[in-house]
Amino acid sequence: MKMKLALLLGKILYLLGKPFGKSTNLPGELALKICPDMMGRFRFDGKVLAVTGSNGKTSTANMVAHILKKQGHAVAHNAKGSNLTGGVATTLLVASTMGGRVKQDFVVLEVDERFSRLIFRDFSPDYLLCTNLFRDQLTRNGNVDVIIEKLHEAIKPSVKLILNGNDPISGDLAPGNKRVYYGLGKTAQSSEKCRNITHDAKVCPRCFGRMNYTYYHYNHIGGYACAKCGYTNPEWAYTADQVDFATGDFTINGCRVHTDYKDLFNILNTTAAVAACTELGLPLEACCEAISTFVALKQRYDEFRVGDRKAVMILSKNQNPVSFDQSITHVLEREGEKTVVVFINNINHTGHKDTTWLYDIGFERLLGKVDAIVGTGPRAYDLAVRLKLAGFPSEKVRIERDLSQLKPVIDKTRGDICILTELYDAKSILEVISK
Numbered sequence: 001m002k003m004k005l006a007l008l009l010g011k012i013l014y015l016l017g018k019p020f021g022k023s024t025n026l027p028g029e030l031a032l033k034i035c036p037d038m039m040g041r042f043r044f045d046g047k048v049l050a051v052t053g054s055n056g057k058t059s060t061a062n063m064v065a066h067i068l069k070k071q072g073h074a075v076a077h078n079a080k081g082s083n084l085t086g087g088v089a090t091t092l093l094v095a096s097t098m099g100g101r102v103k104q105d106f107v108v109l110e111v112d113e114r115f116s117r118l119i120f121r122d123f124s125p126d127y128l129l130c131t132n133l134f135r136d137q138l139t140r141n142g143n144v145d146v147i148i149e150k151l152h153e154a155i156k157p158s159v160k161l162i163l164n165g166n167d168p169i170s171g172d173l174a175p176g177n178k179r180v181y182y183g184l185g186k187t188a189q190s191s192e193k194c195r196n197i198t199h200d201a202k203v204c205p206r207c208f209g210r211m212n213y214t215y216y217h218y219n220h221i222g223g224y225a226c227a228k229c230g231y232t233n234p235e236w237a238y239t240a241d242q243v244d245f246a247t248g249d250f251t252i253n254g255c256r257v258h259t260d261y262k263d264l265f266n267i268l269n270t271t272a273a274v275a276a277c278t279e280l281g282l283p284l285e286a287c288c289e290a291i292s293t294f295v296a297l298k299q300r301y302d303e304f305r306v307g308d309r310k311a312v313m314i315l316s317k318n319q320n321p322v323s324f325d326q327s328i329t330h331v332l333e334r335e336g337e338k339t340v341v342v343f344i345n346n347i348n349h350t351g352h353k354d355t356t357w358l359y360d361i362g363f364e365r366l367l368g369k370v371d372a373i374v375g376t377g378p379r380a381y382d383l384a385v386r387l388k389l390a391g392f393p394s395e396k397v398r399i400e401r402d403l404s405q406l407k408p409v410i411d412k413t414r415g416d417i418c419i420l421t422e423l424y425d426a427k428s429i430l431e432v433i434s435k
């Protein structure tokens with residue numbers, strides 16, 4: 001009786017909240033208060049895939065859902081990235097019948113890595129794809145070892161893992177479980193030395209010996225081998241190769257793929273999505289054809305114009321240096337003159353005032369490469385201090401904490417406008433600069 005009441009009220013709240021954008025978490029949270037073990041009572045006709053990781057899980061989950069839908073399958077999916085317990089519960093209750101049956105061919109769930117043990121307390125996915133593991137939101141998550149412990153609590157022995165064969169940390173998850181790996185060999189954009197400050201695998205996660213690298217894609221993602229125990233890149237079941245960064249073409253196990261987002265980070269995530277869908281039973285060729293039509297959500301990457309200037313909005317995950325480093329890579333790949341606009345706020349939802357994560361971001365890579373950096377938001381002066389330590393001359397840094405006064409400052413700069421911020425602040429910035 002509790003289950004039916006939870007589903008009924010959850011579905012009603014979903015319908016009432018949808019027009020106001022309040023339907024992603026609240027229905028599930030309410031339903032779980034009524035029936036705390038609701039997640040374990042769902043019955044699935046199809047396969048369940050969970051996607052987690054420090055970076056790229058939203059895009060990768062969206063790519064997986066895109067491939068499956070392109071092949072004509074019915075998919076239940078938390079597409080807007082509501083990946084905590086309430087968001088996952090909402091996705092399942094909306095997809096289910098009043099009897100708790102989820103009839104879709106596939107269920108694709110983006111899952112917060114820290115909340116995974118709570119989400120999968122009463123049920124388990126058939127497959128788990130982990131994109132990578134980095135230091136992430138330290139005030140919330142602590143060291144990456146804490147996240148590994150949470151994931152090990154969540155991963156039951158029956159779950160098949162789909163793992164990044166270039167990541168020595170996530171690649172070693174739940175060693176007793178069945179698994180397949182995907183990976184990308186050295187490319188023209190890979191480097192022999194790490195370009196980033198954040199490097200979480202300088203020592204082996206197995207024996208703590210020195211980890212050697214033959215190449216880096218970004219941060220600690222690359223070709224690795226432990227000098228002490230021999231832990232090294234595993235054999236990849238899905239290999240990205242023949243990357244043409246000019247056209248966005250590459251291959252996965254010999255099948256041609258095209259992407260409009262021509263960076264190493266996206267190529268690995270695309271390979272992950274194809275690997276997952278192939279493991280779910282789809283033909284590799286069909287997966288590669290489908291993923292070549294994928295377009296990223298405008299909420300996360302959008303190109304537009306501000307007057308006679310080109311502009312791009314590149315969203316980063318708050319308190320996540322690796323995510324911000326990827327945004328900087330996007331900026332550096334753009335040709336021509338450019339100005340970078342950075343919004344720095346207190347931590348959303350908690351209000352914590354920690355900005356130490358700024359010192360793990362490689363702002364130094366922008367030295368001499370941009371006309372100016374414009375800092376805005378409540379913690380803009382914290383950014384100014386970080387940029388001074390990075391060696392930026394004062395005339396290259398403009399600070400305007402008041403967002404409403406930002407546009408006149410930007411108007412005094414030159415080149416393309418590259419806006420780096422996180423999801424919750426993006427709309428307010430667009431409203432100001434588009435006037």
